[in-house]
Amino acid sequence: xxxxxxxSPADRRLAPRHxxxxxxxAAAVRFASSKVPVWITAWxxxxxxxxxxxxxxxxxxxxxxxxxxxxGAIGLLGLVGALLLQFRxxxxxxxxxxxxxxxxxxxxxxxxxxxxxxxxxxxxxSTVVFAVLLAVVLVAWHRSxxxxxIHSIDTPRRERFYWATVLTTFALGTAAGDLTAGTLSLGYFxxxxxxxxxxxxxxxxxxxxxNAVAAFWWAYVLTRPLGASFADWMGAATSHGGLGxxxxxxxxxxxxxxxxxxxRLALQDAxxxxxxxxxxxxxxxxxxxxxxxxxxxxxxx
Numbered sequence: 001x002x003x004x005x006x007x008s009p010a011d012r013r014l015a016p017r018h019x020x021x022x023x024x025x026a027a028a029v030r031f032a033s034s035k036v037p038v039w040i041t042a043w044x045x046x047x048x049x050x051x052x053x054x055x056x057x058x059x060x061x062x063x064x065x066x067x068x069x070x071x072g073a074i075g076l077l078g079l080v081g082a083l084l085l086q087f088r089x090x091x092x093x094x095x096x097x098x099x100x101x102x103x104x105x106x107x108x109x110x111x112x113x114x115x116x117x118x119x120x121x122x123x124x125x126s127t128v129v130f131a132v133l134l135a136v137v138l139v140a141w142h143r144s145x146x147x148x149x150i151h152s153i154d155t156p157r158r159e160r161f162y163w164a165t166v167l168t169t170f171a172l173g174t175a176a177g178d179l180t181a182g183t184l185s186l187g188y189f190x191x192x193x194x195x196x197x198x199x200x201x202x203x204x205x206x207x208x209x210x211n212a213v214a215a216f217w218w219a220y221v222l223t224r225p226l227g228a229s230f231a232d233w234m235g236a237a238t239s240h241g242g243l244g245x246x247x248x249x250x251x252x253x254x255x256x257x258x259x260x261x262x263x264r265l266a267l268q269d270a271x272x273x274x275x276x277x278x279x280x281x282x283x284x285x286x287x288x289x290x291x292x293x294x295x296x297x298x299x300x301x
Contacts, residue, residue, distance in 0.1 A: 034092055035086070035089070035091070035162075036097060036150055036162060037094070037097065038151055039269075040150075043265055045223065047258060048220070050257050050258045051098065051101045051102050051105050051258060052170070052173065052223055052231075053227035053230060053231030053250075053254050054102060054106075054251055054255055054258060055102060055104075055106045055108065056174070056227070057234075057248075057251045058105075058247070058251045059106050059109035059110050060247045061251055062074060062075070071110070072110055078103045079104060081103075082099050082100040083103075085100070086099075094265045095262060104163070104170055107167070107170075108170025109174050111171050112126060112130070112170075112174035112175045112178070113174070115129075123175050123176075124179055124183060127175040127179050133171075133172075134165070134168040134169060134221070137161070137164050137165050140161070145158055145161065150213075150216065169224060170224050173223070173225045173228065176225045180194060180225070181232065187233075188236060189230070189241070191225065192226060195222055195226040195229060199222040199226055201218075202215045202219045205218075235247040235249075235251075
């Protein structure tokens with residue numbers, strides 16, 4: 001399998017200086033070196049919500065039909081395998097990337113459920129614990145790299161920070177969704193409506209001038225309980241406030257929708273690599289203050 005080829009510090013230092021075409025050329029260089037999606041469109045967010053729902057119902061399905069230890073082993077092995085493919089990929093592949101996201105979703109759900117069911121930790125406590133853990137990961141990432149931008153995932157260390165953050169957001173979102181649906185007795189559908197309204201807040205804040213990086217991760221966390229709440233509502237029995245479709249059928253249905261969405265993203269990815277179109281570069285504010293200087297200093301050292 002081809003090993004990942006990250007751009008060298010010299011390449012990163014010289015590319016902007018010698019590239020013609022201004023911002024479009026700089027975006028093309030960033031596109032080629034990134035290991036995660038850089039075009040954050042409606043299709044990205046739709047796919048993300050679908051994966052959160054599938055992870056929730058798939059974890060529940062495996063936990064019901066298999067021994068919990070076996071289900072956990074399957075989730076862990078699937079996660080490790082998907083991440084190995086992602087880390088070893090030469091560049092961002094939509095199929096590999098979203099497969100890894102799906103497995104993070106499945107295992108993140110299992111992790112949150114184990115903390116509650118096996119360890120007996122209340123969802124209110126686990127939600128706070130996962131929120132603190134996420135803050136620790138983000139602080140460590142920012143102190144190490146000087147940025148939390150997804151448009152800077154072009155080194156092995158940054159990629160590891162990225163996936164540690166993603167895994168923690170899934171565990172946090174699972175605990176938060178179960179907290180509102182169960183502990184606070186809102187039910188699955190009402191929880192979904194709550195998080196649908198909540199995810200509009202970072203979108204509005206972004207329009208009001210919030211830094212794009214902060215808005216992105218804020219919305220990213222909320223997609224987890226949003227998708228999981230509606231998936232639970234569809235799969236849960238009517239006696240538990242659901243539609244009674246079953247976790248297995250819902251998981252299969254969501255898998256089909258994810259495959260269609262990723263196919264659309266793969267076409268978008270191929271088109272994007274062929275030409276950098278106006279309006280699809282990083283949004284204003286994506287680069288944090290001082291980031292260009294920090295990267296230049298790192299490259300020259």
